[in-house]
Amino acid sequence: QVRLVESGGGLVQAGGSLRLSCSASGRTMNTYAMAWFRRAPGKEREFVASFGRGPQDIYYADAVKGRFTISRDRQEVYLQMNNLKPEDTAVYYCAADVRLTAQAMINFAGRIEHWGQGTQVTVSL
16 A cells, blocks of 8 residues: 655745655555645645656646656655745645556546645745
8 A cells, every 4th residue: 555645844935945745655656657736725626746657757737837846766756846926825745646647647636546645835925
């Protein structure tokens, strides 16, 4: 059973940076696509970024392009968030799936098998 644990969330001022980490255990993750999603208060969960099985297999939501960077290293996936805005305030979730591609994770989040518990990111003015 895959277990995903996020860390790195917190309170930051607008324009600041945070780096989220997701540590995976239970399976070797090199055959899994991994992703970050977020849910803001009163809103639906939304895709942030995904990283597939190859180094170029990376996708970003338009809202975070140029500000966020996803990376992975063996059992870890990271989300470097720069130039944070108040609208980035949300609970951020790590996700992993062995069947879906990184691109498929964008529109088929309901099919993703493994999720973390989330980490809160709050961006103040």
